[in-house]
Amino acid sequence: xxxxxxxxxxxxxxxxxxxxxxxxxxxxxxxxxxxxxxxxxxxxxxxxxxxxxxxxxxxxxxxxxxxxxxxxxxxxxxxxxxxxxxxxxxxxxxxxxxxxxxxxxxxxxxxxxxxxxxxxxxxxxxxxxxxxxxxxxxxxxxxxxxxxxxxxxxxxxxxxxxxxxxxxxxxxxxxxxxxxxxxxxxxxxxxxxxxxxxxxxxxxxxxxxxxxxxxxxxxxxxxxxxxxxxxxxxxxxxxxxxxxxxxxxxxxxxxxxxxxxxxxxxxxxxxxxxxxxxxxxxxxx
Amino acid sequence: xxxxxxxxxxxxxxxxxxxxxxxxxxxxxxxxxxxxxxxxxxxxxxxxxxxxxxxxxxxxxxxxxxxxxxxxxxxxxxxxxxxxxxxxxxxxxxxxxxxxxxxxxxxxxxxxxxxxxxxxxxxxxxxxxxxxxxxxxxxxxxxxxxxxxxxxxxxxxxxxxxxxxxxxxxxxxxxxxxxxxxxxxxxxxxxxxxxxxxxxxxxxxxxxxxxxxxxxxxxxxxx
Numbered sequence: 001x002x003x004x005x006x007x008x009x010x011x012x013x014x015x016x017x018x019x020x021x022x023x024x025x026x027x028x029x030x031x032x033x034x035x036x037x038x039x040x041x042x043x044x045x046x047x048x049x050x051x052x053x054x055x056x057x058x059x060x061x062x063x064x065x066x067x068x069x070x071x072x073x074x075x076x077x078x079x080x081x082x083x084x085x086x087x088x089x090x091x092x093x094x095x096x097x098x099x100x101x102x103x104x105x106x107x108x109x110x111x112x113x114x115x116x117x118x119x120x121x122x123x124x125x126x127x128x129x130x131x132x133x134x135x136x137x138x139x140x141x142x143x144x145x146x147x148x149x150x151x152x153x154x155x156x157x158x159x160x161x162x163x164x165x166x167x168x169x170x171x172x173x174x175x176x177x178x179x180x181x182x183x184x185x186x187x188x189x190x191x192x193x194x195x196x197x198x199x200x201x202x203x204x205x206x207x208x209x210x211x212x213x214x215x216x217x218x219x220x221x222x223x224x225x226x227x228x229x230x231x232x233x234x235x236x237x238x239x240x241x242x243x244x245x246x247x248x249x250x251x252x253x254x255x256x257x258x259x260x261x262x263x264x265x266x267x268x269x270x271x272x273x274x275x276x277x278x279x280x281x282x283x284x285x
Numbered sequence: 286x287x288x289x290x291x292x293x294x295x296x297x298x299x300x301x302x303x304x305x306x307x308x309x310x311x312x313x314x315x316x317x318x319x320x321x322x323x324x325x326x327x328x329x330x331x332x333x334x335x336x337x338x339x340x341x342x343x344x345x346x347x348x349x350x351x352x353x354x355x356x357x358x359x360x361x362x363x364x365x366x367x368x369x370x371x372x373x374x375x376x377x378x379x380x381x382x383x384x385x386x387x388x389x390x391x392x393x394x395x396x397x398x399x400x401x402x403x404x405x406x407x408x409x410x411x412x413x414x415x416x417x418x419x420x421x422x423x424x425x426x427x428x429x430x431x432x433x434x435x436x437x438x439x440x441x442x443x444x445x446x447x448x449x450x451x452x453x454x455x456x457x458x459x460x461x462x463x464x465x466x467x468x469x470x471x472x473x474x475x476x477x478x479x480x481x482x483x484x485x486x487x488x489x490x491x492x493x494x495x496x497x498x499x500x501x502x503x504x505x506x507x508x
Contacts, residue, residue, distance in 0.1 A: 013378040207364035208391035
């Protein structure tokens with residue numbers, strides 16, 4: 001009870017300090033939030049790119065429909081395979097004609113249909129690394145009726161590399177921003193505590209236990225951190241709504257609000273606890 | 286009550302803040318602790334409320350020993366001791382009433398009880414009419430009265446006063462001394478550190494003189 005009342009009195013009477021603290025926390029977490037939005041969208045784009053990864057299995061020309069069906073069910077059972085779509089010789093030709101509209105003379109040169117029937121196989125999320133694709137392809141290759149398997153190795157290799165670089169880049173930026181936030185927020189809260197070190201001195205003098213001294217400050221720190229986090233999430237949401245008119249992107253509302261508020265609270269907690277600790281162990285008392 | 290047994294406190298290498306102090310203060314006594322600035326008066330007081338610990342020797346206060354007391358017991362020792370300072374150490378963001386009540390709130394005294402005790406303490410030092418004022422609105426003498434009320438509100442067995450009149454004009458100082466005298470009359474021991482000899486002349490009590498960390502004179506009555 002004492003702690004709660006003291007925390008709120010502290011916030012009210014030291015309004016300017018509290019306001020500055022919330023402002024600094026808000027700004028640090030805003031940057032952190034922008035980073036989160038960026039990361040979510042980056043990985044969203046990567047996921048879309050990865051879902052485009054497909055395996056083409058070319059079948060022998062004279063394959064019967066029955067064999068196609070049995071092959072299809074066999075391939076579907078392979079771990080990591082999401083869907084198997086059959087493309088008959090005729091459909092393949094139609095598709096080819098559509099794609100080659102600009103070169104009608106080339107089409108005319110074709111007297112027969114040279115295109116083999118094929119399966120377009122898409123893989124499940126988590127199975128789109130080059131290694132997994134290779135494994136799945138090798139399993140398909142050994143089935144009777146399958147002539148050849150292709151999966152755009154070069155493109156997957158490039159995507160893989162890009163994802164790895166982006167991931168590393170993102171982690172590094174994330175760490176830098178996180179550490180900067182931790183540093184700035186905990187020091188700001190530390191300053192609010194230091195500005196009231198007389199209060200701590202007096203509390204100790206009149207016989208307050210360490211816990212009693214600590215708790216109002218920690219509660220204040222937690223409130224400042226939480227409010228700073230919520231405000232930054234709110235502002236980010238506002239920016240999202242406004243920018244939606246110009247560009248569309250993914251905004252993880254719940255995760256973002258949760259992450260920023262919790263991050264703020266944790267920083268407030270740690271910052272205030274460490275700051276008060278300095279004064280509790282400062283004297284020998 | 287309070288006993289120093291051969292107490293030495295060294296702050297930095299070879300700087301003895303107090304040296305081989307042997308001192309006993311009994312219940313209800315009024316003792317002046319005199320000496321020049323830096324003689325070790327404040328150190329001696331801080332050793333009583335265990336803000337610092339002796340490097341050798343032992344301090345016994347109200348059943349607690351500096352040898353055996355646990356860190357978490359220190360707050361409970363402090364609740365039995367009132368301390369006032371030259372710079373009052375009031376909380377600037379709290380008014381008079383809140384400053385005094387604070388000493389009880391930190392120990393979870395029930396609210397109704399707090400009001401009664403605070404009003405009594407404020408009445409004892411004659412500052413009830415300023416209970417809603419903030420420290421910066423008060424004179425030095427008035428601020429010290431608030432500090433005394435805060436020290437007394439928990440009915441300590443001893444009041445430690447570290448140069449309590451150092452920042453107060455002569456008229457105000459006399460008032461403070463008068464209050465300390467009354468407190469002592471009602472049974473609370475008072476240990477007052479001062480370098481203002483004229484105060485001692487007006488109030489003949491036991492005087493302990495300290496110089497360069499050592500007790501050089503201890504008289505039961507001022508001569």
